[in-house]
Amino acid sequence: KNTSNSLTCSLCAKLLKILKHKPQGGAELKCEECGDDPVVTICVDCELCLCQDCSKAHSKKYKKHDVVQLGEAMSHIFCPEHPNDKADYYCEKCDKFACQYCMNKSHMDHPQDHEL
Secondary structure, three states: OOOOOOOOOHHHHHHHHHHHOOOOOOOOOEOOOOOOOEOOEEEOOOOEEEOHHHHHHHHHHOOOOOEEEHHHHHOOOEOOOOOOOEOOEEEOOOOEEEOHHHHHHOOOOOOOOOEO
16 A cells, blocks of 8 residues: 555556556557557566566566556555545646545546546
């Protein structure tokens, strides 16, 4: 869990990078290993975004690395103001993740285009 106001864990930083650099027009983020296929997992240890094939190869080569599904990784991000609540949004203006309550209260007039 990230309970401070800044993003410090490597997983949070990687997810933030994915959100900020998400291609426009429905294009998917490409694997950082092969550059061809869409990202489906993240290796928390290497901070690599991987496609299905590269993820399998990576997990086989580095058995002790923590490789998680992208959707699962997003569900491990918590609100800095309410550490027991999962973050539902990323507020670009404040550069932080937020739960639904915080988005409605503190970030209501901020861009909300990054729903997790």
